[in-house]
Amino acid sequence: MEINSTPTIPSQMKAWVYEEYGNCTQALKLVSNASVPQLKDDQVLIMVVAAALNPVDSKRMLGIFKATDSSLPTVPGYDVAGVVVKIGSQVKKFKEGDEVYGHINEKPLEYPKQFGSLAEYTAVEEKLLAPKPKNLSFAEAASLPLAIETAYEGLERSGFSAGKSILVLGGAGGVGTLIIQLARHVFGASRVAATSSSGKLELLKSLGADFAIDYTKESFEDLPEKFDVVFDAVGQGDKAVKAVKEGGSVVAIIGAVTPPAFLFVVTSDGSVLEKLNPFLESGEVKPVIDPKGPFPFSQAVEAFSYLDTGRATGKVVIYPIP
Structure with missing residues (x-):
């Protein structure tokens, strides 16, 4: 009998979600029954190990970009580092088991994904991702992409x-x-x-x-x-x-x-990360994670509140997930 080593992907997952716009203490809730996102042909499904928060997440949660936002409820999170658990039919660069990182929204303010990275799984286009630098932890890698x-x-x-x-x-x-x-x-x-x-x-x-x-x-x-x-x-x-x-x-x-x-507003591009990976792997360019973090998944609201003070040094990271 053949043993299938591929992890079973559930239909529901733990995720941070907001159903209406507001600040993190009012709007953000942890749920255990969010839908695992459906995979498109050019996407990979990532089991999320770490995510980072960005000011754009807070502004989006407040509804500042609602004219061009995806529909609610929303799982926030632009930055991800994790492991590929499933690939779409057109994906050529990655396979199951690959460790990857990236900024998951090609145009951050134009219909960003409804299911972001503050969840157990997220689906991301292959072209937005790069192999995780070998010398970096998942938390360090997650701190980098958008910034x-x-x-x-x-x-x-x-x-x-x-x-x-x-x-x-x-x-x-x-x-x-x-x-x-x-x-x-x-x-x-x-x-x-x-x-x-x-x-x-x-x-x-x-x-x-x-x-x-x-x-x-x-x-x-x-x-x-x-x-x-x-x-x-x-x-x-x-x-x-x-x-x-x-x-x-x-x-x-x-x-x-x-x-x-x-x-200017950045355009997400995995090839930029690939170009910079040698500088990260040589240690010439180093991630800077705020010393108060990483924050565990259960403390996403505290992490957002801290980010919103504008006093963080480097990046505010969520790890481990879940």
């Missing part, structure tokens, strides 16, 4: 290249910690400056910043030094444009922008 793709794509769009200087606003946050490292180790920056509060300046230097600016004591826009690129990860558009050199560029991911600054 590292945002950092990489923003640097590319700004025209950043070897020998240029950059100022990162919000250098200790989820995206900022990765902008510093990618600018330094992947793009070959000549000089990296970054802002944070007093207690996080040493972290910025350890990640590769030459110059750490305490925004509680210094106004970066009044410094005599100007930069080829300013990457604004915190929404200080009016000040950001004062710190850029003539002909330089200012890229922002949040808030109102003043020309010449431009705002």
